[in-house]
Amino acid sequence: MTGDARSRAEVDPVSGESGAVPAAGSPDALVGAASDTIELLRAMIREACVNEGHPGSGQEIRNVRVLQRFFADAPVEMQVLEPAPGRSSLIARVRGTDPAAPVLGLLGHLDVVPVDPDGWTRNPFGGELSDGEVWGRGAVDMLYLTAAFATVLRDVALAPEKPRGDLVLLAVADEEAGGDYGLRWLLNTHPDAVAVSEVLSESGGMRMGEHVAIGAAEKGSAGRLLVVQGTPGHASIPYGARSAAYRIGDVLQQLGAVVPAAQLGELWDAFVTARIPDEDLADRLRDPVRLDAALPQLGGIAGYAYAVSRVTISPTVLRAGSTHNVIPGSGSIELDIRTLPGTTDDDVDDLLRAVLGPLSELVEIQHLRGWDATASGTDTPLFAAIERAVESVAGSPVVPIMAAGGSDARLFRELGVPAYGFGLLGPSWSYERYREGVHGHDERIDVESVALSLEALRLIVADRIG
The missing domain is CATH 3.40.630.10 (Zn peptidases)
Structure with a gap:
């Protein structure tokens, strides 16, 4: 039914109960409608x-x-x-x-x-x-x-x-x-x-x-595939080989150790004002330098605040090797990267190289599907x-x-x-x-x-x- 009123003998399909007609505009009337x-x-x-x-x-x-x-x-x-x-x-x-x-x-x-x-x-x-x-x-x-x-x-x-x-x-x-x-x-x-x-x-x-x-x-997406090379060999004689799996581990360790810097956009202040009643905490969240130290005080909203205040990098798919007795000579890491308005593909590649540091010379960065942030x-x-x-x-x-x-x-x-x-x-x-x-x-x-x-x-x- 599309109206606000029900007959007194009608059974409400939402509640499963019958009863008096609710007043127009009341919560029961809204649900009935x-x-x-x-x-x-x-x-x-x-x-x-x-x-x-x-x-x-x-x-x-x-x-x-x-x-x-x-x-x-x-x-x-x-x-x-x-x-x-x-x-x-x-x-x-x-x-x-x-x-x-x-x-x-x-x-x-x-x-x-x-x-x-x-x-x-x-x-x-x-x-x-x-x-x-x-x-x-x-x-x-x-x-x-x-x-x-x-x-x-x-x-x-x-x-x-x-x-x-x-x-x-x-x-x-x-x-x-x-x-x-x-x-x-x-x-x-x-x-x-x-x-x-x-x-x-x-x-x-x-x-x-x-x-x-x-x-x-909405944030944008700039997926990347990191390809790493090693030295293959027979798994029974690892001496002299360099497993790509180890190199993937090195890259992952570096990705986990470096946090992209906060970049507070146009909507950030409105979010903080609406959600954070504590004025001192709100002031710290408005400061890119002090923001990360304040995140643990946000409870369940901390993940959202972290995500929308910076570019995020999340490793999602790892690949190396095809059989148990061969040391893999190559491997890859898929990254889900979410970007802020104004972030370009070049910005993302530069950020990855900065995060990886010396390891970036050992990694080939390939572009996956993506799109710009929109507003x-x-x-x-x-x-x-x-x-x-x-x-x-x-x-x-x-x-x-x-x-x-x-x-x-x-x-x-x-x-x-x-x-x-x-x-x-x-x-x-x-x-x-x-x-x-x-x-x-x-x-x-x-x-x-x-x-x-x-x-x-x-x-x-x-x-x-x-």
Whole structure:
């Protein structure tokens, strides 16, 4: 149901209970109004569109079919586009009446990351609703928002009056593996189908003290492969050989011993002001020289603060040797390197050489896939609409933040389209809780957070294109 009221005899599909009609605007009314979104979220979780990074995985066509059924009785224009069998994205559009009005894109992905079932206490693809929470892989990242986007699009399509501007749901494949079978492919091959003037997507809604975090930027990626050479030999006679495995160890030791210096960007002060009430600690965090010594006092937010205050270097994949009785003559280390705005490829290579010191002469640096850091300004009409909506629903100011990871939103920012990480999670959803849920065991979202996000989203849509 899409209205705020229920008949007194109706059983609430969210709580499973019957009772009196809640007052409009009350928490119970908000949750009741989100019941369609909750059921759509559960259905999408059950499709298990697991993206393992190879072309045949994902099979997002299953969630495309779920959305098509959801829109079946609404006047929504739909296109299903796929670069490979089953790797489908759905573009759903409600056209507005004013060609000069904004075209608002709601960017959600349909794929989810793999799970280790042994780490879960419930079926990760059961979509169970228990004690006010929906359980399952993708509940937080980001099927709850994709479901909310779809709900609002259907509401707009069924409204008696058409909107001024277009509203477009971009329900895409392959976000979890970089978008080659999703948004990146769509932008390259079907740019008209996905053309929008502003975008809402994931990576927002967490609580930063009294503030609600809205994603306005993302770090870049500059992956590197370090190739090291040794002297091979028979493993039974190691004298005179120099194993590349030892050299990999030397490189790893050096990478672990040197910490890249802090570089505090435009959003850093806003983060510190919102999250750190202790003025002395906040002052130390604003000082690049004293920042690292203050990090241990931040508790669970320390990892985020470290990540967004510098370029980070993380060894992830090691390779050396192919059989147990041969000393390897070569080896490699894959590095996940996340960059700040303005960091170039040359800057990354120079940083690696500085970190490795004398070892850099023994290491060949090869470039892997990457992209620049991206940001959208906070002086746009869409960001102002987000601020008004969050204040109206939650009574909270917003704080723009930089995401340590990446999302498809960067692909729009690269084109100059403002894109923001949206959401409005419940008061208990600190950044730490959000990060634990994303890609973690027992991923789940509470129905209050879904309802709050849905209510704020409706206000934003009405503000921008209503």
